[in-house]
Amino acid sequence: MSGKRQPQNPVIGSWQCPEGGTAVVRQASKRGRHFYTQCDCCGVNMGTGAARQTKIWREAEFQAGADVFKPSNVSDEGQGEALPAAREAPQSEPQGEPVGERWRPGEEEEEPQAKPAASRAPWVALGVGVVALAVGVLNG
Ligand SMILES: [Zn+2]
Numbered sequence: 574m575s576g577k578r579q580p581q582n583p584v585i586g587s588w589q590c591p592e593g594g595t596a597v598v599r600q601a602s603k604r605g606r607h608f609y610t611q612c613d614c615c616g617v618n619m620g621t622g623a624a625r626q627t628k629i630w631r632e633a634e635f636q637a638g639a640d641v642f643k644p645s646n647v648s649d650e651g652q653g654e655a656l657p658a659a660r661e662a663p664q665s666e667p668q669g670e671p672v673g674e675r676w677r678p679g680e681e682e683e684e685p686q687a688k689p690a691a692s693r694a695p696w697v698a699l700g701v702g703v704v705a706l707a708v709g710v711l712n713g
Contacts, residue, residue, distance in 0.1 A: 581599075582599040582600055582601065582602055583599065583639070584597045584598065584599055584636070584639075585598055585599060585600055585635055585636055585639035585640065585641050586598040586633045586634050586635035586636050586639060586641070587633065587634050588610055588629050588632055588633035588634070589632065590610060590612045590614065590615050590618070591615075592612070592614040592615055593614075594612040594613055594614040594615065595612060596610035596611055596612035596615065596618075597610065597611050597612070598610050598629060598633045598635070599611070600641065600642060600644075601619075604645070605621065605644060605645045605646070606642040606643070606644045606645060607619070607621040607626055607644045607645075607646075608626055608629045608630070608633070608644060610629065621644075621646070622646075623646040623647065623648075626644045626646055626647050627646075627647045627648065630643060630644065630647045
């Protein structure tokens with residue numbers, strides 16, 4: 574047979590297969606960029622399931638300098654294997670503060686209102702007195 578249409582992709586890393594063997598990891602160059610593995614115990618496994626692809630993506634030891642692409646169905650985030658991709662990272666809020674509108678240079682210096690400190694002072698003094706009294710009683 575001469576229908577060998579499958580180009581041999583380079584080995585990009587190694588991965589411990591479910592059988593405990595060491596599989597070489599290759600990556601399809603076509604759309605999806607799925608990993609496939611080959612080991613003595615399992616042969617070639619070209620399964621493209623998200624769980625498997627994610628597992629390989631996370632567990633494989635990729636060779637330094639190898640061109641590794643994240644397969645299309647692998648999610649970087651979250652823990653665990655068969656995650657239903659429900660958990661998206663919270664969108665980072667733009668830090669822009671809505672300055673403007675009310676802020677006028679030069680007019681911000683004055684205090685908005687006189688603090689009602691004067692009317693609160695007696696109560697504070699009373700409170701302190703009560704506390705002091707209580708402490709005195711407890712200590713006495
Ligand atoms: Zn195997």
